[in-house]
Amino acid sequence: MKYKKYFRKTSLKQKRVGEFFLKEIAIKRPKILLEIGVFHGVTARNICELLKKIHGNDFKYIGLDLFAENIENKDEIIPNTKFSNPFxxxxxxxxKRQDPYSLEAVKDLLKKFENNISLIKGNSNIVLKKIDMSKIDFVFLDGGHDYQTVKSDLNLCREVIINGGTVLCDDYDLSYAPGVKKAIDEFSYDNDIKRTIMCNNRFAKLEKH
Ligand SMILES: C[S@@+](CC[C@H](N)C(=O)[O-])C[C@H]1O[C@@H](n2cnc3c(N)ncnc32)[C@H](O)[C@@H]1O
Known part of the structure; x- marks a missing residue:
């Protein structure tokens, strides 16, 4: 399964990582997928292309991002939004006359799926409380990387796992963001949730036992 980059930046930039990720989605065949941390929308576009192949028009992608510097939490790690390639x-x-890290630019990248997508600009610590989790069957958690945010995101997505869905977390074992691993390990232990570490410690998959 090819992971395309669409001339933008993505956290799944290594070919084998992007392909591994898409294979996981293809196995699970989710109908309603939530991505927390959309960034330039590259993974979002790859997900939509894949879900369209699997389900035709019968799928939904929900994407949530700050699409801005996190003014409430200056310690948060935001990926560098500037390109090193001058072209x-x-x-x-x-x-394009666009900032690729903006809601408008991601909407544009996903325009062929306009009836299947819902993009939300906001902070997951607040917005996730307002999202109906009961129908979501897959979450790709790749938003804020600090301990409190990951812990809060996981708690707010717990219902997805209880209902038989999957939460796939990126950057499980990053030396410069140790809060991700700490939050995931604690969440899975405290809630008796199965945790599978995959792709050379890159992803943690959380599911019901
Ligand atoms: C690593 S990037 C996501 C990469 C994207 N999933 C991909 O595959 O290319 C992390 C994103 O999370 C967003 N983010 C950070 N803290 C957030 C929060 N509290 N709520 C929502 N989004 C957040 C950042 O704006 C950034 O775009």
Whole structure:
């Protein structure tokens, strides 16, 4: 399964990681998927292309991101939104006239799926409380990387796991974001939830036993 980059930045930039991720989605065949941390929307587009192949038009993708610097939490790690490739800077500044890290630009990248997507600009610590989790069957958790945020996101997604769905967490074992692993390990232990570490410690998959 090819993971395409669409001339943008993504956290799944290594080919084998993107392909591993898409294979997991293909196995689970979710109908309603939530991605926390959309960034430039590259993974979102790959997910939509795959779900369209599996379900036709009968799927939903929900994407949530700050799409801005986190003013409430200056310690949060935000990926560098600038390109090192000057052609990409020119392309977005003068041709697309878009900031690729914006709700409008992600909407544009996903426009062929406009009837299947819902993009939300906001902080997961607040917004997740308002999302109906009862129908969501897959969450890709790749938003805030600090301990409190990951812990809060996991607690707010607990219903998905209890209902038989999957929460796949990115960056499980990052040396510069140790709060991710701490939050996942505590959450799975405290709630008696099965935790599978995959792809050389890159992902943690959380499911019911
Ligand atoms: C690693 S990037 C996501 C990469 C994306 N999933 C991909 O595959 O390319 C993390 C994203 O999480 C967002 N983020 C950080 N803290 C957040 C929060 N509290 N609520 C919502 N989004 C958050 C950042 O704005 C950033 O775009």
């Amino acid at each position: 990409k800077n020119i392309y977005f500044k003068y041709i």
